[in-house]
Amino acid sequence: MTLGDVERAAILAALFTYSAGGRLRMPTFLDEIFSPEQIARDDDSCANWGRDWTRDRAPAPSAVVFPKTAEEVQALVRRAAETATALVPSGGRTGLSGGAVAANGEVVVSFDKMNRIVDFDATDRIARCQPGVVTGALQSFAEDRGLMYPVDFASSGSSHIGGNIATNAGGIKVIRYGLTRDWVTGLQVVTGAGELLKCNQGLTKNATGYDLRHLFVGSEGTLGFIVEAEMRLAKAAQPHRVMVLGVPQFPDLLKVLAAFQQEITLSAFEFFSQIALDKVRAHRDLAEPLSTPTNFYALLEFDDSEEDAAMAAFARVMEEGWVTDGVLSQSDAQAASLWQLREGISESIAIYTPYKNDLAVKVSALPEFLTKVTDCVQAAYPDYEVCWYGHIGDGNLHLNILKPAALSIEEFYANCGTISPQIFALVEAAGGSISAEHGVGTLKADYLQFSRSPEQIAVMRGLKSLFDPHGIMNPGKLLV
Ligand code: 2HG
Numbered sequence: 001m002t003l004g005d006v007e008r009a010a011i012l013a014a015l016f017t018y019s020a021g022g023r024l025r026m027p028t029f030l031d032e033i034f035s036p037e038q039i040a041r042d043d044d045s046c047a048n049w050g051r052d053w054t055r056d057r058a059p060a061p062s063a064v065v066f067p068k069t070a071e072e073v074q075a076l077v078r079r080a081a082e083t084a085t086a087l088v089p090s091g092g093r094t095g096l097s098g099g100a101v102a103a104n105g106e107v108v109v110s111f112d113k114m115n116r117i118v119d120f121d122a123t124d125r126i127a128r129c130q131p132g133v134v135t136g137a138l139q140s141f142a143e144d145r146g147l148m149y150p151v152d153f154a155s156s157g158s159s160h161i162g163g164n165i166a167t168n169a170g171g172i173k174v175i176r177y178g179l180t181r182d183w184v185t186g187l188q189v190v191t192g193a194g195e196l197l198k199c200n201q202g203l204t205k206n207a208t209g210y211d212l213r214h215l216f217v218g219s220e221g222t223l224g225f226i227v228e229a230e231m232r233l234a235k236a237a238q239p240h241r242v243m244v245l246g247v248p249q250f251p252d253l254l255k256v257l258a259a260f261q262q263e264i265t266l267s268a269f270e271f272f273s274q275i276a277l278d279k280v281r282a283h284r285d286l287a288e289p290l291s292t293p294t295n296f297y298a299l300l301e302f303d304d305s306e307e308d309a310a311m312a313a314f315a316r317v318m319e320e321g322w323v324t325d326g327v328l329s330q331s332d333a334q335a336a337s338l339w340q341l342r343e344g345i346s347e348s349i350a351i352y353t354p355y356k357n358d359l360a361v362k363v364s365a366l367p368e369f370l371t372k373v374t375d376c377v378q379a380a381y382p383d384y385e386v387c388w389y390g391h392i393g394d395g396n397l398h399l400n401i402l403k404p405a406a407l408s409i410e411e412f413y414a415n416c417g418t419i420s421p422q423i424f425a426l427v428e429a430a431g432g433s434i435s436a437e438h439g440v441g442t443l444k445a446d447y448l449q450f451s452r453s454p455e456q457i458a459v460m461r462g463l464k465s466l467f468d469p470h471g472i473m474n475p476g477k478l479l480v
């Protein structure tokens, strides 16, 4: 039996409407592009691949697809454009801003099967990666060759290079090695118009006008999908030492930073508050790092070869009274356990379903800014615990407000939402950013105007319609 045009159209229309189970049926063209094992639409898969680490929206995609090649991604985007099918890219799903959440019947495009390092050139020191390469896998690949991929964070064991690029991920070593953007030497991207763009192709010098590569870094999948990235690797790091210092007054943290930077090259300068330390110690059963507890702690990392100069700086900050106590790692194992005090915080507070903010101001503006934000939260909700930590050496503060056990998540988030505009007004007044390294996604999309002017947002919208004329690329994220 063959179908006439009318029957075919009716069946297609029905396939795009709600099925008896309430879920949107997957568009039929997926079967034309992918083999059956590359498509999933069962509840578990949709729940798993349809979300990131945020929990404020329930995942409800119509299907998940697992492309294996750039050609398949291109075919998918072209057919999605013809049928107005929304697509959501999915990497390691470790995002904290809802950038990879599919809550509206979209097709999730998982890059799990595009996870190979396809080529490496030792002269160029460039690894050509598919987008689904796990950050930790690229780090190990580099180490095996006596090199280093220096962008690092707690989620490097599951986050993907493609997702890192889409959010311009930062992490714990930005003070010395910069952001993901600084390590991308080439990008291949399928735009929302279905075009494959090869941007920069691994060149160091390329003065031929607009550098399109950088438009896609931090674009959160709203302009196109990354299908290949050329990542620069660095000379291997020297063995390093980790120091944890007790600093009673927050402004003194910056004096400590300056004192150490005068003597040595820091590869990390992180901080956390006593509340953050209590939570991570309880969660991971870790020992108290210093004999006397204090309000704030700094965690420093530097090359082993600079130990003497670091000790000279330590003597000075103790003498000045900025630091009350300190500990220096004597082995790699000790360095790793000191790092746990900082890297384990986010995971340890997850049980409090925290209201998260990822804020940046200039380093010099941090003390006044932190005081004002703390006062703002305490004035509105004196009972809420405020947990501060972050990458203070590059001006990035993570503000986590912890939910009191008696409150429902809905009530707590609604309460915190009422003070968000005040917090973001403080960010704006300080010339800062409402998202330092986690992206805008859905969570911060309503607040973009606190960091970007109307003129900038208009230009961003222009770029969006140029690269994604059909509005199918990660809709509802970043620009709403
Ligand atoms: C970190 O620095 C991560 O630990 C997560 O960026 C921050 O959980 C957070 O707020």
Ligand code: ZN
Pocket (backbone or CB within 6 Å): 171, 390, 391, 398, 437
């Ligand atoms: Zn962070």
